[in-house]
Amino acid sequence: MKPYSYIAPLEVLSQHTGVAVEGIIKLDGNENPYGCSPKVKEALSTYPYYHIYPDSEQRELREALEGYVGVPDNRLLVGSGSDELIDLILRLFIEPGDKVINCVPTFGMYPFSTETCGGKVVNVPRDESFAVDVSGVKKAMDESAKLIFLASPNNPTGNTTPQRDVLKLLETGIVVVVDEAYYEFSGETMVPLVAEHDNLIVLRSFSKWAGIAGLRVGYGVFPEKIAQHLMKIRPPYNVNIAAQIAAIESLKDLGYLQKTIQAIIAERQRLFAKLAELDSFKPSPSKANFILCSVLNNQAEGIHQQLGRRGIFIRYFDTPLLKDYLRISVGKPEHTDALVAALKEIC
Known part of the structure; x- marks a missing residue:
């Protein structure tokens, strides 16, 4: 059997890219970007x-x-x-x-x-x-x-x-x-x-x-x-x-956490709209804190790699069913803006 393909922590991503931990935009693990209560x-x-x-x-x-x-x-x-x-x-x-x-x-x-x-x-x-x-x-x-x-x-x-x-x-x-x-x-x-x-x-x-x-x-x-x-x-x-x-x-502290949940849901809608504007991307509607995107022309893996070199991390699965897809966790508004700007340059 194959070992489980897990995501790397911030410190390892920083070492691999040379980008400071504070500068990394981590959208590959479906974590809450606002943190805990x-x-x-x-x-x-x-x-x-x-x-x-x-x-x-x-x-x-x-x-x-x-x-x-x-x-x-x-x-x-x-x-x-x-x-x-x-x-x-x-x-x-x-x-x-x-x-x-x-x-x-x-x-x-x-x-x-x-x-x-x-x-x-x-x-x-x-x-x-x-x-x-x-x-x-x-x-x-x-x-x-x-x-x-x-x-x-x-x-x-x-x-x-x-x-x-x-x-x-x-x-x-x-x-x-x-x-x-x-x-x-x-x-x-x-x-x-x-x-x-x-x-x-x-x-x-x-x-x-x-x-x-x-x-x-x-x-x-x-x-x-x-x-x-x-x-x-x-x-x-x-x-x-x-x-x-x-x-x-x-x-x-459900009141505090509900506010972060609602912020993520609102940003999910904005991220979906921004991704839908890109010619190479076709996002799927989501009820989670991430969006799966179909990527045209076999570009998914290359886009994943180029974003990683910039310190922006999204998920590429490298499996037959998902080789033309990317999964993007919903971050804060500034994360969406940085991601979309980078995608426009790459694509």
Whole structure:
């Protein structure tokens, strides 16, 4: 199997380009450019017990999530990023050789974690609008198919999967994992369905909306029995104390974070309009904090490289389905302006 293709941190990008960290425009990781709540920084700077192990059951954080998500805390599980929860779910449900349905193009952690757990990835292409091919997914199922992963909004395409399609897949009886890492930018959720379906899991993250990607906090909403089994197999102390504090303080400062979310949504609209004006670009509508663009004349990789030399970083995937696409995270207005100016010079 291939190693996971991760994005580089600011310090490494600075070393590679010679551009100072402060001058780098980082639009490749779907991070919140406004950062975390000020309350997070204050709480982390004053916490006195870093030498003590954290609460392994994450009781205070799960109680706070109960109010935010609107489900009982016995249905909630927190992980070191939703990536850890993806891995735990796979460990629970699949044995070597079992199949996992992957609706491509989508988030690369699904096939990566499936293969590390000994599963077989079955790729079902999305249609031209990047919608899930429900009939194609059903045709790909057999007795060895155990899970379906659906990112909604989907990374990297930005579109959501409507509830009617999720319900059709739930009817098959297979476990459906809806990854809502970008929920706060779309407002569309399947969480209310979890209480009605014992084969539905919803995952979310603090990385995108709350601006704490570096601390790694994700959580899931599960049927109670699945939550109980996952609590048994997860590592103890899997969410460190700094991450727990940051997540709790984020949930106490929703007013501040909602302002940054709305700023990103507004800038998403402006970025889309600016990209649509470029002859070589065809942006796809997005309900996330990024925009996927089709790039004409096989220019995607070259544009990615030229922008990088200028200290502007966007995402190029170098895969057959996405070789003519670029994904651009929504930044601040000044980031959009610098990006568009550079693209006009390059293209």
